[in-house]
Amino acid sequence: MLQRTQHLTKLYGVAEGHRIEAYERVGGYVQARKALATTQSAVVDEMKKANLRGRGGAGFAAGVKWSFMKPHATKPAYLVVNADEGEPGTFKDRTLMERDPHRVVEGCIIGCFGIGAHAAYIYVRDELHLSKERLWGAIREARAKGYLGAKPFGRDYPVEVYVHTGAGAYICGEETSLLNSLEGKRGEPRLKPPFPAQVGAFGCPTTVNNLETIAAVPTVFELGGEAFSKLSALHHLGDGGCRLYGVSGHVKTPGVFEAAVGVTLRDLIYDLGGGISDGGELLAVIPGGSSCPVLLPHETVSAPDEKSPLHAWHGKSVLDVPMGVDTFRALGTMLGTCCAIVLSDKVCPLAAMQNLMHFYRHESCGQCTPCREGTGWLDRLVTKLLAGEGTLDDLDRIHEIASNIMGNTICAFGEGASMPTLGFVRKFRRHFEDHVAGKPCAAGGRLHA
Amino acid sequence: MPFALSPERDRELAEILSRYPNRQAACIPMLHLCQEQNGWVSDEVVEFVARTLELPSAHVLGVVTFYTLFNQQPVGRHQVWVCRTLSCALRGSDELLRHCEKKLGVHAGETTKGGEVTLRTAECLASCGTAPMMQIDKNYHENLSIAEVDRLLDRLLAGG
Ligand SMILES: Cc1cc2nc3c(=O)[nH]c(=O)nc-3n(C[C@H](O)[C@H](O)[C@H](O)COP(=O)(O)O)c2cc1C
Numbered sequence: 001m002l003q004r005t006q007h008l009t010k011l012y013g014v015a016e017g018h019r020i021e022a023y024e025r026v027g028g029y030v031q032a033r034k035a036l037a038t039t040q041s042a043v044v045d046e047m048k049k050a051n052l053r054g055r056g057g058a059g060f061a062a063g064v065k066w067s068f069m070k071p072h073a074t075k076p077a078y079l080v081v082n083a084d085e086g087e088p089g090t091f092k093d094r095t096l097m098e099r100d101p102h103r104v105v106e107g108c109i110i111g112c113f114g115i116g117a118h119a120a121y122i123y124v125r126d127e128l129h130l131s132k133e134r135l136w137g138a139i140r141e142a143r144a145k146g147y148l149g150a151k152p153f154g155r156d157y158p159v160e161v162y163v164h165t166g167a168g169a170y171i172c173g174e175e176t177s178l179l180n181s182l183e184g185k186r187g188e189p190r191l192k193p194p195f196p197a198q199v200g201a202f203g204c205p206t207t208v209n210n211l212e213t214i215a216a217v218p219t220v221f222e223l224g225g226e227a228f229s230k231l232s233a234l235h236h237l238g239d240g241g242c243r244l245y246g247v248s249g250h251v252k253t254p255g256v257f258e259a260a261v262g263v264t265l266r267d268l269i270y271d272l273g274g275g276i277s278d279g280g281e282l283l284a285v286i287p288g289g290s291s292c293p294v295l296l297p298h299e300t301v302s303a304p305d306e307k308s309p310l311h312a313w314h315g316k317s318v319l320d321v322p323m324g325v326d327t328f329r330a331l332g333t334m335l336g337t338c339c340a341i342v343l344s345d346k347v348c349p350l351a352a353m354q355n356l357m358h359f360y361r362h363e364s365c366g367q368c369t370p371c372r373e374g375t376g377w378l379d380r381l382v383t384k385l386l387a388g389e390g391t392l393d394d395l396d397r398i399h400e401i402a403s404n405i406m407g408n409t410i411c412a413f414g415e416g417a418s419m420p421t422l423g424f425v426r427k428f429r430r431h432f433e434d435h436v437a438g439k440p441c442a443a444g445g446r447l448h449a
Numbered sequence: 450m451p452f453a454l455s456p457e458r459d460r461e462l463a464e465i466l467s468r469y470p471n472r473q474a475a476c477i478p479m480l481h482l483c484q485e486q487n488g489w490v491s492d493e494v495v496e497f498v499a500r501t502l503e504l505p506s507a508h509v510l511g512v513v514t515f516y517t518l519f520n521q522q523p524v525g526r527h528q529v530w531v532c533r534t535l536s537c538a539l540r541g542s543d544e545l546l547r548h549c550e551k552k553l554g555v556h557a558g559e560t561t562k563g564g565e566v567t568l569r570t571a572e573c574l575a576s577c578g579t580a581p582m583m584q585i586d587k588n589y590h591e592n593l594s595i596a597e598v599d600r601l602l603d604r605l606l607a608g609g
């Protein structure tokens with residue numbers, strides 16, 4: 001169900017929308033002022049009611065995550081905001097930073113107060129120079145107004161917000177790798193437990209949230225947690241609010257759109273995305289960033305069990321299932337970052353998979369052997385198959401390698417690389433076999449007409 | 450010759466250090482600062498960062514080699530990155546890259562003879578909705594056509 005909203009994007013398209021005057025004209029900083037006049041537990045409770053599922057990929061409930069933060073006798077706490085935005089196909093957080101950076105700063109103030117922190121670090125990938133500039137600009141403006149610093153809004157609760165930059169490594173989007181990078185180290189993921197809420201940045205209790213998660217916080221308080229949650233068609237599944245949807249690839253109008261949770265892939269591709277470009281038909285869609293297994297248009301939902309979150313869509317097309325954290329997990333894929341990549345039938349699915357395997361091979365941090373070696377093998381095997389030099393044994397080998405990465409690595413990068421691999425080889429089995437038989441599809445290895 | 454930051458960047462470094470509870474955390478921002486001045490991270494830069502932040506050189510070198518944006522060799526006056534990842538590839542980044550290679554007379558990863566431009570590929574730069582795209586120095590160029598790429602590269606080659 002497509003229900004467009006304009007909470008997170010109300011300043012998109014407004015001239016000078018990134019300045020504090022524009023933000024305050026639309027009610028900016030009112031919620032931070034109010035929240036700081038309440039208590040930490042009141043803030044966390046409101047967040048729990050909002051059913052705001054993390055927008056970074058894993059979909060963990062933000063309010064619950066905040067409630068894990070316990071005051072420590074000697075150590076300070078930190079809020080770390082993840083704006084590494086490196087997942088292929090994902091380009092939503094950048095729009096918030098560029099067009100409404102004050103929303104992020106206000107979210108940081110409320111977030112710090114809610115988790116008991118006095119400092120927030122926003123980790124932005126280095127390439128996003130305009131984003132960093134806009135965030136620093138917003139921080140300076142907020143500080144000059146007394147919204148940041150020793151006494152935000154006159155309350156004796158110091159808050160500082162800083163921007164920290166990465167240096168070109170996808171893995172630094174993984175939260176523990178990000179923490180190492182923030183501490184000035186190589187961005188290698190850490191074993192969990194301990195979780196960041198116990199041992200995070202600089203050895204201190206830390207909450208890591210995606211940038212869009214934090215940007216939604218002022219809206220949670222503006223509407224009230226419950227009303228925020230009820231915007232969503234999946235409120236009953238504990239998946240609340242509104243969010244940013246992205247669509248790229250072979251659609252007529254790619255872009256970022258805001259809507260209540262519950263948009264279907266059909267809405268996203270054919271309504272928001274304007275339909276398939278260049279006169280093609282839909283071949284496949286990767287729903288939420290490259291780590292999410294691909295879906296095909298002819299697939300239907302099989303959920304006869306009444307307890308399944310998908311039961312209401314039993315027998316329907318996967319394109320008609322509302323995009324939610326639990327609905328998409330039950331479909332055997334993931335919602336991820338909610339930014340879909342659309343492939344038309346004029347391109348070769350093997351080439352798409354090869355493109356992504358090259359990515360994962362390049363970005364594996366090299367710490368865990370199954371991931372470091374496995375992503376290399378996968379890339380080489382799919383490249384060989386694409387060149388028409390592969391065998392059916394190679395297909396089985398891909399399956400075996402991907403299965404051996406899963407569950408055997410320190411972080412979820414391993415799953416992020418192997419799950420889409422398994423999806424491609426299972427769902428495009430016929431294409432792979434045709435390549436082996438020397439009869440590749442009409443697209444013949446092309447990704448672009 | 451040992452490396453040192455310009456007075457202006459030195460002031461910036463002091464401000465950077467004030468953001469963190471320890472000196473090590475300034476490692477990546479400081480390397481960026483040095484690279485901005487020097488163009489690349491030389492052994493002298495590594496030594497300088499290690500000394501300033503009171504870290505072993507091996508730690509700093511470990512950081513430099515982990516992140517793709519730290520240049521371990523001298524590079525051209527301008528940096529061009531063409532995004533090669535899926536959303537861009539679906540919209541013609543392959544042709545775009547081939548065109549750049551032809552026009553500049555180098556392969557991805559190389560620098561033009563006159564030292565004007567280093568051409569590289571990049572992995573997804575969070576600009577998928579405006580593909581194909583490339584980054585030149587600190588700026589994004591989106592929704593690119595071959596004609597637009599020509600204009601941009603001409604400007605770089607002319608010393609702009
Ligand atoms: C390989 C990998 C890359 C990730 N990249 C990002 C990223 O770029 N941005 C992000 O917010 N989360 C990313 N995540 C998810 C984070 O680890 C973490 O779950 C998230 O930042 C938590 O925020 P949230 O609960 O608000 O979603 C990544 C995870 C993995 C395994």
Ligand code: FES
Nearest residue numbers: 532537574576577
């Ligand atoms: S794929 Fe090129 S910017 Fe995302």
